[in-house]
């Protein structure tokens with residue numbers, strides 16, 4: 094095969110947005126324009142490559158094994174942008190294109206709606222806005238395991254009655270514009286369900302924006318969600334659009350909504366009632382049309398009783414609801430999920446998809462999965478890297494040697510509990526506690542507050558115990 098030299102630059106992202114695992118390719122023969130686009134896109138994305146010809150772009154896309162978003166000049170020296178698109182149409186990994194040209198492009202030239210079409214010169218905001226949409230589109234397709242579809246049965250794996258029921262409800266609830274509340278423990282697939290609702294909805298061609306409300310300091314949440322105007326506070330050197338505006342015509346998923354500070358809850362309620370937001374520092378209301386989906390890993394009725402969450406907002410958000418069952422209540426799904434996740438993790442980690450041995454398969458069916466599907470995913474990722482290309486064993490699935498040793502010496506009738514077994518007489522009480530703390534923290538992705546809740550102690554106690562462990 095002919096070898097093509099591709100000029101690729103890896104620039105470090107300076108933005109605080111999450112970095113998706115998507116390659117952005119700028120296909121543009123004018124060097125200055127290509128570098129300008131690359132500089133703008135590198136403020137948000139880590140991997141931005143430049144190709145100066147159609148053949149270079151085709152070679153890059155064929156050899157790249159993951160999702161890609163392509164900013165494609167129509168008039169290239171060796172072919173048209175449409176030719177590049179046609180060559181890549183049958184590739185297995187998801188690719189989305191926007192076609193850019195100085196002239197107005199016809200339907201034929203943009204593949205009859207297959208690509209977004211934009212006219213040069215392209216402003217910074219327009220470039221970023223449309224690239225975000227392309228990235229979101231290919232990421233969701235990649236989540237669908239290369240099947241190319243966004244249908245719930247392709248995104249949400251599981252044959253249990255609960256999962257089948259969920260998959261029939263999603264397309265129905267997706268037709269409504271009313272707020273939707275997703276109930277479920279951490280790691281049960283709430284964000285995946287929210288994506289699925291979005292892609293079954295009439296607003297599927299709009300953006301899907303997911304925001305973890307617990308990730309922002311209290312002082313910043315209003316500006317992150319509603320945006321701000323230049324001069325609103327020290328450091329606000331330019332106007333900034335918030336996540337509500339970014340999700341205009343699409344879906345806004347607010348995760349961990351229970352962590353929203355009380356003063357901001359009143360503003361969110363007003364935004365939902367009026368369909369308008371007011372950016373920080375502005376006196377002008379901005380109309381936004383997005384469907385809001387919310388989730389929280391804990392039951393907020395207690396927070397409502399304690400006055401930490403507004404009752405009127407709770408009912409406003411809880412118009413429609415969906416329950417994501419914990420994995421321990423649908424154990425039959427665990428193996429199916431494991432096989433599915435192993436394939437996608439192997440692709441992500443560029444390694445062979447090793448099978449699970451019999452003992453590992455039966456352990457997966459018996460384990461309680463306190464961290465749900467995310468725990469399964471984390472254990473499988475670690476196992477894949479530890480199994481040296483052989484079948485995955487129970488030991489590979491265990492979080493650490495302490496946990497494995499504890500389980501290996503456990504009496505066979507040991508209760509499953511959180512999946513950690515202890516052998517009386519072989520470990521001191523302190524060692525048992527240390528193992529339980531480490532395993533629970535790992536299962537909770539290091540979140541001390543969640544681990545403390547699972548262990549039935551205050552977070553401050555857990556912090557103290559960890560300091561003692563480290564000493």
Ligand SMILES: Nc1ncnc2c1ncn2[C@@H]1O[C@H](COP(=O)(O)OP(=O)(O)OP(=O)(O)O)[C@@H](O)[C@H]1O
Pocket residue numbers: 248249250251277278279280281282283284285286348389390430466467470
């Ligand atoms: N039914 C499912 N089929 C396939 N993958 C799943 C399923 N449920 C969850 N996952 C995967 O498990 C991981 C965790 O899912 P997700 O982030 O949607 O959970 P969550 O409930 O939103 O978690 P949290 O409350 O901690 O934010 C993701 O990688 C997701 O793709």
